[in-house]
Amino acid sequence: MTIREQQEQLELQILSPYACPNAGHAKRERPEMPCPYRTAFQRDRDRILHCNSFRRLKRKTQVFLSPVGDHYRTRLTHTLEVAQIARTISRALRFNEDLTEAIALGHDLGHSPFGHSGEAILNRICPHGYRHYEQSLRVVERLEKGGAGLNLTEEVRDGILCHTNRIAATKEGNVVRVADRIAYMNHDIEDAIRAEILRKEDLPTDVTEVLGDTKTKRITTLVGAVVAHGPEKIGMAPEIQAMHDKLHTFLFDRVYYNPIAKQEEHKAELLIETLYRYFISHPDALPEEYQRIAQQEDIDRAACDYISGMSDGYAVDLYTELFIPKGWRSSASPIS
Template identity: 40%
Template sequence: MLYSRDRLLELESRSLAPYAMRAAETRGREFPEPESAYRTPFQKDRDRVLHTTAFRRLEYKTQVFVNYEGDYYRTRLTHTLEVVQVARSLARALGLNEDLAEVISMAHDLGHPPFGHAGEQVLAGLMKDHGGFDHNRQSLRIVTWLERRYPGFRGLNLTWEVREGIVKHETVYDVPSAGEYEPELRPTLEAQIVNLADEIAYNAHDLDDGLRSGLLKPEQLEGVELLSDLARELRLELGRLDEFGRRVLVRELLGWMITDATVSTDAAIQAAGVNSLADVRQYPRPLAHYSEEAAARIAGLRDFLYNNLYRHYHIVRQVAKARHVLERLFAAYTEMPQMLPPGVQRAAEEEGLFRAVCDYMAGMTDRYALDEYARLFDPYQRGRI
């Protein structure tokens, strides 16, 4: 039996919660085009994001550790895949649209520049007087303008709900600027759980990478209430935590956060009397959240990671190096645009030099940025100029 698009849409209509976003009810695409015979609109969007250049580049973009630090640390790509897993788990448990949650997760970091949040801070500062920069808006710009794969339009022509989910992505470190995507209303619950999934994923895997790298010492975890209590339940001695114990601790931490987010979000939906997507959009606060107790404990973990990992001298040195590389590249390109590749020079004529340079640099991987720095400033650099 073939499952046509109509059959898939019918199954969605019958199986999803009343407040979920159904693909059949999408506001559609900016440019009309035929839908797939055997995929829903959100499944089609997912596949389009997967095949972009921007998605592949995430493999060589920093999460916490710069790419050359080692093969086992998370990158933007592996982080994205972990967010997808968490978001799909939350969506399935809550009766939401897994395909919509998946595609928003896959696209949420497409606009991140090289060198993680350090790179974003540098570009935001450099572009302050030239239209600004933030990675949510850049992710939207990639899928609506910069990716060129279809003859009739620029961008990927994604559905409205996916684009809204991208631009309204919000975490402790990401503040959305929704622009024309109804900023006065909440996004779909699928977009809201991606916000949670992002936080859940990076809290767990940054802890894991920090311990694996040796920048975090197991005995330091005793001061984090959430981790010390969890270790006690698992009968782990944090002062003698080995590799297997680390994996158990991180795995159970991840499961604990997912479970709390699922149960607490369901309780919030029931308490608010939400029965439709319109109710979700008009509710004054996000419905997807942790319990109060869990939120306080997770905040303690986040503070610990900030003070002991993200502000570790080794990471601070990486950040300083990244800042130096990006500032030098930006100055070189804007002072002498003739050094830019022909395609970027053409973009500068259409959209202005600073925006074209910003797009070019935001698209760089860590490795490409470092190689480009060497090509421009190392007098002994050999090979292709």
């Protein structure tokens, strides 16, 4: 047997009956020759890790727009934290770690620049609507590899689509959905404290008493609650879930809707809408691959695809290039 076949047989021996093994699953829209070394879910993970959209996550906002400082989260660091938490849960429940990791690494590939404010403005102005989890699926199916997509397995694509508010077809996909929230709630607290819009003592006392008063303790408690709940239905005990939900509501009230955190968002929304209107009126200004999308689908879809794939910095630079006047200087004039 090949190394891949040995791994597939080992999965059948060690994974939980609730897990999704490669054998009997992992179908692709376009059939491919199997790899002799890697299972299908391992190949999906590697394809996501090496794609252009994944690299752009390092310059996309998580909560604070283009923060000054090395330690604030970006979409990339958020994605890595989600993958770590999800793998911990999957390992404890004997789920398929490779499938879990592939979904986690791909779950935010379709996020727009400037975080959820960018998502909101694109959803408002694009007639197709815009939701980052649907765009993440579109990225891996339609946009990557010059329009060929990554040809990922059904289970990975389903997990990416369902990571926000839907029940996935696999336990691994549902683990990523829970891990995503565990990750962003706890790292957003840390970033908000660093940004001085929240103090540690502001957190609800009953929440910290149950979940813990540090990021490490809270993540450990929440991960442990998911594991203790068992593999049959991904969730937490009611008392832990109640504190989890209370913390989530607290963060919306005190961080996500905080005027200080949101003070630059109207500028980001103006920037995105201006770029969108420009490309709608000037389709020839789109890169060639997006001009093809405009011809095959429509210009709104093409403009939305192009802008949503931009990093924060690229969007700012492009806006500056198109709309901010440059100082004039004769080429014959000496620099003084």
